[in-house]
Amino acid sequence: MSAATVAACLFVPATASAASSRVAALQVALRAHGAYAGAIDGLSGPGTTAGVRQIQRRAGLVADGIVGPQTRRALGAQGRHPIGSRPLRAGLRGWDVAALQFALETHGFPCGTVDGGFGARTTSAVERLQAFAGLAADGVAGPATLAALSRPPVRAPALRKPIAAPLGDRYGPRGNQFHAGLDFPAATGTSITAAASGRVIFSGYDDGWGLTVVLDHGNGVHTRYAHLSAAAVTVGASVGVGSLVGRVGQTGFATGPHLHFEVTVRGAYADPGLALGLY
Numbered sequence: 001m002s003a004a005t006v007a008a009c010l011f012v013p014a015t016a017s018a019a020s021s022r023v024a025a026l027q028v029a030l031r032a033h034g035a036y037a038g039a040i041d042g043l044s045g046p047g048t049t050a051g052v053r054q055i056q057r058r059a060g061l062v063a064d065g066i067v068g069p070q071t072r073r074a075l076g077a078q079g080r081h082p083i084g085s086r087p088l089r090a091g092l093r094g095w096d097v098a099a100l101q102f103a104l105e106t107h108g109f110p111c112g113t114v115d116g117g118f119g120a121r122t123t124s125a126v127e128r129l130q131a132f133a134g135l136a137a138d139g140v141a142g143p144a145t146l147a148a149l150s151r152p153p154v155r156a157p158a159l160r161k162p163i164a165a166p167l168g169d170r171y172g173p174r175g176n177q178f179h180a181g182l183d184f185p186a187a188t189g190t191s192i193t194a195a196a197s198g199r200v201i202f203s204g205y206d207d208g209w210g211l212t213v214v215l216d217h218g219n220g221v222h223t224r225y226a227h228l229s230a231a232a233v234t235v236g237a238s239v240g241v242g243s244l245v246g247r248v249g250q251t252g253f254a255t256g257p258h259l260h261f262e263v264t265v266r267g268a269y270a271d272p273g274l275a276l277g278l279y
Contacts, residue, residue, distance in 0.1 A: 024102035029078035108268035210252025
C-alpha cells in the first residue's frame with residue numbers, strides 16, 4: 001500500500017459528520033492564527049468555516065470557506081506538508097504533524113497538546129502506538145505507522161458502570177487536548193465499585209490523578225478509578241465485579257468531587273462509554 005493510499009484511509013472521514021484528522025489539522029492552523037477558539041475535534045462546523053473565511057479575507061482571497069491551495073499558503077507553516085508526504089519525526093512542524101497528533105489521540109495514544117509540533121510527547125505517543133501494533137518503536141511515523149492508525153480504535157469488552165451517578169465530561173477532545181476517560185460528578189464519599197472482576201495492581205497517590213486504584217482484568221484490560229477520597233482495596237487483592245474499590249473525592253488535579261474512570265487495552269486508551277453502554 002502506498003503512503004498516499006494509507007494517508008487517504010487514515011484521514012478522510014467515512015461520513016460528513018465523522019471526525020477527521022484533516023479537519024483537526026485545519027483547526028490547529030486556524031488556532032495558530034487566532035482565527036479559531038473552539039475544540040480541536042476534527043468536526044467541520046460553523047466556527048471552523050468562519051475561521052477559514054477570516055484567513056481568506058486577511059489574505060485578500062475570496063472568502064468562500066473552502067480550503068484550497070491558496071488558503072493553505074495563507075496559513076503559513078501550519079498549512080504546509082500534505083498528509084503522508086514525508087516521514088514524521090521529532091522537530092518537525094506542519095499540517096501533517098497536527099493530523100498525526102489528532103489520529104494518535106483518537107486511537108488511544110494521547111500526546112499532550114495537539115499543536116502541529118512534533119515534540120517529546122508526540123514521540124512517546126508514536127512509540128506506544130508502534131509497540132501496540134507490533135512495529136519497531138523508533139518514534140518515526142512512516143507508512144507502517146500511518147497504516148496502523150488507519151485501523152479502527154481499540155474497544156474494551158463490556159463493563160459494569162462503576163458508580164451510581166450521571167455522566168459528566170465524556171471521552172474525547174477537550175480544547176486542544178484530549179480527555180482520556182469519563183467523569184462522573186458525585187458527592188464525596190459516594191461508593192465506587194469494580195467494573196469487572198480482576199486484581200488490584202495499584203492503590204495509592206498518582207500525581208494529578210490523586211488517590212487512585214487500578215485493576216487488571218486480564219487480556220490486557222485495565223481500569224483506573226481516580227480522584228478518590230478513600231481506597232477500599234490494596235495491591236494484590238482480588239475483587240469481584242461490583243465490589244467496593246473506593247469512594248469519590250477530589251484529590252489530585254480535580255476542581256470538584258467526581259470519579260475519573262479510564263479503560264486501557266494493551267496500553268491503548270479505549271472509550272469507556274462504549275464499554276459501559278452509555279452511548
